[in-house]
Amino acid sequence: xxxxxxxxxxxxxxxxxxxxxxxxxxxxxxxxxxxxxxxxxxxxxxxxxxxxxxxxxxxxxxxxxxxxxxxxxxxxxxxxxxxxxxxxxxxxxxxxxxxxxxxxxxxxxxxxxxxxxxxxxxxxxxxxxxxxxxxxxxxxxxxxxxxxxxxxxxxxxxxxxxxxxxxxxxxxxxxxxxxxxxxxxxxxxxxxxxxxxxxxxxxxxxxxxxxxxxxxxxxxxxxxxxxxxxxxxxxxxxxxxxxxxxxxxxxxxxxxxxxxxxxxxxxxxxxxxxxxxxxxxxxxxxxxxxxxxxxxxxxxxxxxxxxxxxxxxxxxxxxxxxxxxxxxxxxxxxxxxxxxxxxxxxxxxxxxxxxxxxxxxxxxxxxxxxxxxxxxxxxxxxxxxxxxxxxxxxxxxxxxxxxxxxxxxxxxxxxxxxxxxxxxxxxxxxxxxxxxxxxxxxxxxxxxxxxxxxxxxxxxxxx
Amino acid sequence: xxxxxxxxxxxxxxxxxxxxxxxxxxxxxxxxxxxxxxxxxxxxxxxxxxxxxxxxxxxxxxxxxxxxxxxxxxxxxxxxxxxxxxxxxxxxxxxxxxxxxxxxxxxxxxxxxxxxxxxxxxxxxxxxxxxxxxxxxxxxxxxxxxxxxxxxxxxxxxxxxxxxxxxxxxxxxxxxxxxxxxxxxxxxxxxxxxxxxxxxxxxxxxxxxxxxxxxxxxxxxxxxxxxxxxxxxxxxxxxxxxxxxxxxxxxxxxxxxxxxxxxxxxxxxxxxxxxxxxxxxxxxxxxxxxxxxxxxxxxxxxxxxxxxxxxxxxxxxxxxxxxxxxxxxxxxxxxxxxxxxxxxxxxxxxxxxxxxxxxxxxxxxxxxxxxxxxxxxxxxxxxxxxxxxxxxxxxxxxxxxxxxxxxxxxxxxxxxxxxxxxxxxxxxxxxxxxxxxxxxxxxxxxxxxxxxxxxxxxxxxxx
Numbered sequence: 001x002x003x004x005x006x007x008x009x010x011x012x013x014x015x016x017x018x019x020x021x022x023x024x025x026x027x028x029x030x031x032x033x034x035x036x037x038x039x040x041x042x043x044x045x046x047x048x049x050x051x052x053x054x055x056x057x058x059x060x061x062x063x064x065x066x067x068x069x070x071x072x073x074x075x076x077x078x079x080x081x082x083x084x085x086x087x088x089x090x091x092x093x094x095x096x097x098x099x100x101x102x103x104x105x106x107x108x109x110x111x112x113x114x115x116x117x118x119x120x121x122x123x124x125x126x127x128x129x130x131x132x133x134x135x136x137x138x139x140x141x142x143x144x145x146x147x148x149x150x151x152x153x154x155x156x157x158x159x160x161x162x163x164x165x166x167x168x169x170x171x172x173x174x175x176x177x178x179x180x181x182x183x184x185x186x187x188x189x190x191x192x193x194x195x196x197x198x199x200x201x202x203x204x205x206x207x208x209x210x211x212x213x214x215x216x217x218x219x220x221x222x223x224x225x226x227x228x229x230x231x232x233x234x235x236x237x238x239x240x241x242x243x244x245x246x247x248x249x250x251x252x253x254x255x256x257x258x259x260x261x262x263x264x265x266x267x268x269x270x271x272x273x274x275x276x277x278x279x280x281x282x283x284x285x286x287x288x289x290x291x292x293x294x295x296x297x298x299x300x301x302x303x304x305x306x307x308x309x310x311x312x313x314x315x316x317x318x319x320x321x322x323x324x325x326x327x328x329x330x331x332x333x334x335x336x337x338x339x340x341x342x343x344x345x346x347x348x349x350x351x352x353x354x355x356x357x358x359x360x361x362x363x364x365x366x367x368x369x370x371x372x373x374x375x376x377x378x379x380x381x382x383x384x385x386x387x388x389x390x391x392x393x394x395x396x397x398x399x400x401x402x403x404x405x406x407x408x409x410x411x412x413x414x415x416x417x418x419x420x421x422x423x424x425x426x427x428x429x430x431x432x433x434x435x436x437x438x439x440x441x442x443x444x445x446x447x448x449x450x451x452x453x454x455x456x457x458x459x460x461x462x463x
Numbered sequence: 464x465x466x467x468x469x470x471x472x473x474x475x476x477x478x479x480x481x482x483x484x485x486x487x488x489x490x491x492x493x494x495x496x497x498x499x500x501x502x503x504x505x506x507x508x509x510x511x512x513x514x515x516x517x518x519x520x521x522x523x524x525x526x527x528x529x530x531x532x533x534x535x536x537x538x539x540x541x542x543x544x545x546x547x548x549x550x551x552x553x554x555x556x557x558x559x560x561x562x563x564x565x566x567x568x569x570x571x572x573x574x575x576x577x578x579x580x581x582x583x584x585x586x587x588x589x590x591x592x593x594x595x596x597x598x599x600x601x602x603x604x605x606x607x608x609x610x611x612x613x614x615x616x617x618x619x620x621x622x623x624x625x626x627x628x629x630x631x632x633x634x635x636x637x638x639x640x641x642x643x644x645x646x647x648x649x650x651x652x653x654x655x656x657x658x659x660x661x662x663x664x665x666x667x668x669x670x671x672x673x674x675x676x677x678x679x680x681x682x683x684x685x686x687x688x689x690x691x692x693x694x695x696x697x698x699x700x701x702x703x704x705x706x707x708x709x710x711x712x713x714x715x716x717x718x719x720x721x722x723x724x725x726x727x728x729x730x731x732x733x734x735x736x737x738x739x740x741x742x743x744x745x746x747x748x749x750x751x752x753x754x755x756x757x758x759x760x761x762x763x764x765x766x767x768x769x770x771x772x773x774x775x776x777x778x779x780x781x782x783x784x785x786x787x788x789x790x791x792x793x794x795x796x797x798x799x800x801x802x803x804x805x806x807x808x809x810x811x812x813x814x815x816x817x818x819x820x821x822x823x824x825x826x827x828x829x830x831x832x833x834x835x836x837x838x839x840x841x842x843x844x845x846x847x848x849x850x851x852x853x854x855x856x857x858x859x860x861x862x863x864x865x866x867x868x869x870x871x872x873x874x875x876x877x878x879x880x881x882x883x884x885x886x887x888x889x890x891x892x893x894x895x896x897x898x899x900x901x902x903x904x905x906x907x908x909x910x911x912x913x914x915x916x917x918x919x920x921x922x923x924x925x926x
Contacts, residue, residue, distance in 0.1 A: 009797050011884055013711040111728035180721035196728050248476040258643035261659050265574035334472050351814055421474055441904045
């Protein structure tokens, strides 16, 4: 217990929290200068026109280098790289409420980097956004993070073309990290998929490139008002920006974490991978693997031609959801503190229960059910009068894995009559700041809730 | 964006953080009144003598209600309850550093409650500790949480005998929750095992029972100086008590989380369950399943007789490690702020990389290796002069699943020559307060590090 003189060791200690950052983020969100959203969208259109892109559906047998593995029937790439489509035996919860089903699932255990580079210009933080094509995107080209790199990309295991600006995310000496966390992605379609979501502020000059633009958070917030413009990866990463935080909420942080612990204990996720060939309830055709009742999603194959990607032509499988989704937060503001009604979500491919939106579903999957068995609040959300709608836009999920996976993202004002303070089972009121704080940790806020959090931040910042 | 009058909704908001709690915890840790550690240990001995316990090794075929399932060879209970012993195909990391092996593993996906009830007496927080027998404990009976309940116990699915004091942990109206989080347990022996670690402060009187004692944190800290006295569950739960926190550290919280994100991305855990019968490198005998080289652990069976448990006699499998473990933190104090040298640990049965001790191993497993291939800092820790040793005691792991799983837990003072500021790859300096703050979230601090954190808290509080 003697200190041995080491207490005199005086390396410079750092503040554990970057106190000034939330204010700097707020300043960027309030910045009024710079090009309009229309101008930036015009630039995106131009980038789209300057390259030529074609995405065509093809039969599985026309896939190059991809095939159904003998035995398992898993859809795999010859190199063993990228991802596989396998089967999932999903088991969630405890008896008597246990749910169990089988489905195809994308397996991609490599952890990639989704990185946004920041830099201050004239005292205002800007973010380097990329105009990037992904074959499954409705508009093909959307506003993306500075870097989207697979683990193989960034460790150069496969000696591929280097990813532009990647060095800022792999070499700590080039900047200051503002957030860095492994975030989960869609548990309905991925098996335990995670990516590193990073924001790094460059400390020196950054070279320009025609596919990239420096935008303020205000500009990005405005672009979020437009359909299919800001891609999922960008939304997920930007949701990790710290906000000015209120130390009061309807429930204390401990109460919130305790509520989540109850949900996690009650609905453990016991899912296991199984061979795709053995998945029951799904049938494989020439062009797609479909659910027997035509619900949920299909697995398809596409051929892609692009003039501005490292590789000009390739083929790949994609997951194509059946019909448009609805993703919504009900919000209420208590004594000036904004809150959302979060739902604890256990998804088949997830590692753990996470906080998700109030409503997150494809209504078509539930249309055959009696009204009482459809997702809670879905009716409220889809029939809300315009006066209740604080935010509404279409956004698509990751275009490298999902084809036309579009959902209407909504933020709706609620009141005691439709969303009472005493939240129904499985739901809880969470302040915006509590949700934001939890994005610093893995497996607390799901990918759809991260998009809505970013949109809510835009609203709170007055866009 | 209109507020619709809801901003005038004025439910009472709460402070997100319980600001007074760390001071109340510190007061309990400084409380000098009450019975001595020797007196409490005498009570433990008396409880042991008043009941009669016998634990005997038996051949697998003498197990009652347990058997090797046809086909898989998994060791299962007839009821499907409790746990199973299955196989694990462990795959960790990325090429070229990927590691892969097979082993038996305990599968228990139910999430139990480990709960400690707190109450203030004369202005000082006390904790209700139980004298509890577990068949694998070296002393059989140790100081345990108020409640150790499986999910079946606490949801009464199986109509078993009720667990004493359980209602404080399932009915929020009976107390105030101070911590509640699903914490991982040993990734070397369990497949994704987690328990809810809870501390609840009772708001009303609590009935007495002869197997339970109210102890101050000071008394518990003193008991931690004694071998095999405070059980693993109690250590794990108490590590979640909030400490008075310093806002400065060698690395900012974001830098620390970013370092962990790098490790998590580099060493994804891809392990899958496999049939126990198919595990390679292990052989099943009459009394045990052993590693071919006699390393790591064995799976054995025991018969238990106890006069004071709900069930007076039962048989069960246990995991028995080969040889004593070493678990140690190297510590340094920078400008008065205590730090530990944490190691990012990826274990075969874990969900994710977590912060672990500087050293955590069974030296016997590495004795056959050249010195350079043995765990880093193991030599330093096992040969440290007494002047360096701040803390040393033997503690055992969970006695309901592990037989004589004893490790020497050490906290050692280090300096620049043996543990430089610039930590070696895979290691990082983490302040005590940063480690404590991370115990609020799942999968950040492993179970061995939680024990050491509690011991370090005791040291910092002057015990």
